Amino acid sequence: MSEPDFEALFRTAGVRGRLYAADIDSGREVGHGPDEPVPTASMFKVPLLVALCRQADAGLLDLSERVTVTAGDRVSGPTGLSAMLDDVTISLRDLAYLMIAVSDNTAADVLLGRVGCEAINTMLAGFGLDGTRVTQSARELLGSMAIDAGHPWPFVDPEDIARLSALDPARANRSTPRELAALFGMIWRDEAASEESCAWMRGVLNMQVWPHRLASGFPYDDVAVSGKTGTLPTLRSESGVVEYPDGRRYAVAVCTRSFSTALNQPRADAVIGTAARMAVDHLRR
Numbered sequence: 001m002s003e004p005d006f007e008a009l010f011r012t013a014g015v016r017g018r019l020y021a022a023d024i025d026s027g028r029e030v031g032h033g034p035d036e037p038v039p040t041a042s043m044f045k046v047p048l049l050v051a052l053c054r055q056a057d058a059g060l061l062d063l064s065e066r067v068t069v070t071a072g073d074r075v076s077g078p079t080g081l082s083a084m085l086d087d088v089t090i091s092l093r094d095l096a097y098l099m100i101a102v103s104d105n106t107a108a109d110v111l112l113g114r115v116g117c118e119a120i121n122t123m124l125a126g127f128g129l130d131g132t133r134v135t136q137s138a139r140e141l142l143g144s145m146a147i148d149a150g151h152p153w154p155f156v157d158p159e160d161i162a163r164l165s166a167l168d169p170a171r172a173n174r175s176t177p178r179e180l181a182a183l184f185g186m187i188w189r190d191e192a193a194s195e196e197s198c199a200w201m202r203g204v205l206n207m208q209v210w211p212h213r214l215a216s217g218f219p220y221d222d223v224a225v226s227g228k229t230g231t232l233p234t235l236r237s238e239s240g241v242v243e244y245p246d247g248r249r250y251a252v253a254v255c256t257r258s259f260s261t262a263l264n265q266p267r268a269d270a271v272i273g274t275a276a277r278m279a280v281d282h283l284r285r
Contacts, residue, residue, distance in 0.1 A: 001285060004278040006032035013271035015236075015256040020177035021279035024185045024241070024249045030279050034178040037131060037169035038255040041141075041230030042103045043239055044134050044173040046183060049096055049204070051120040052111055053197035061114060063093040069110055075139045080104025100228060101207040105138035112137050127192075129182060132175035141166050141173065145233075155233045156261045166232055167257075180239035180253035184227075188241050188249060202226060205240065212266075213238040214252065217273030218280075227252075234258045236268050242280055250283060252276045
């Protein structure tokens with residue numbers, strides 16, 4: 001059985017795409033450039049979530065602990081605590097929910113300050129995910145773009161885009177489509193942390209509010225799509241899990257870079273869902 005023509009699909013949508021999908025239980029797989037390093041953007045929040053849960057499992061922190069997030073803690077972003085004006089007292093568990101469900105940058109950085117990049121990367125190495133690393137906070141990532149471009153958001157000039165270290169996996173948080181999907185597979189198989197923690201992570205990842213990428217390829221009431229998006233100038237990605245009513249489940253990661261620098265590109269968003277659906281259909285045949 002021939003694999004889908006992902007290259008033609010991505011090209012028609014005006015993007016360069018990389019993809020990996022696997023049946024979580026059988027291991028059957030399909031890919032298109034699955035081992036190419038990619039910047040993870042906000043998808044770095046998934047390994048952070050796993051490391052947070054593992055520290056809770058080990059008794060190193062209590063997810064019910066309440067912390068106060070002040071104006072000085074805020075990181076730029078349009079959602080969650082990042083968009084609020086007043087001090088907020090909230091549990092670590094609810095910070096993790098905001099970090100995943102609405103991709104709250106402030107929540108992520110508060111948690112990263114507790115967990116630490118070293119702990120995350122030690123965990124990833126232990127998982128054998130040697131192409132995945134977290135080296136910077138959301139504040140550092142966003143700040144680097146203003147420094148590299150020489151001006152604040154937005155970044156739409158091609159010369160500015162070419163200078164952004166945030167888009168270079170050698171200098172930013174990074175992974176590969178295969179390893180992004182592999183981490184989701186570990187969460188769904190209860191291998192990433194305790195069974196209780198993995199079940200909670202699955203629930204949080206299923207609460208992500210963005211329906212325009214991965215979920216757009218599976219518009220069915222009986223198919224569940226969980227995941228985490230990542231977005232930067234010209235970069236649109238999502239990794240997650242698609243679960244069918246027959247019990248079969250698929251870890252999928254689709255990472256794209258658009259040829260255009262326009263901020264709004266519905267085709268580039270939609271092709272993520274289309275490519276994921278093609279990959280899953282291929283695995284289900």
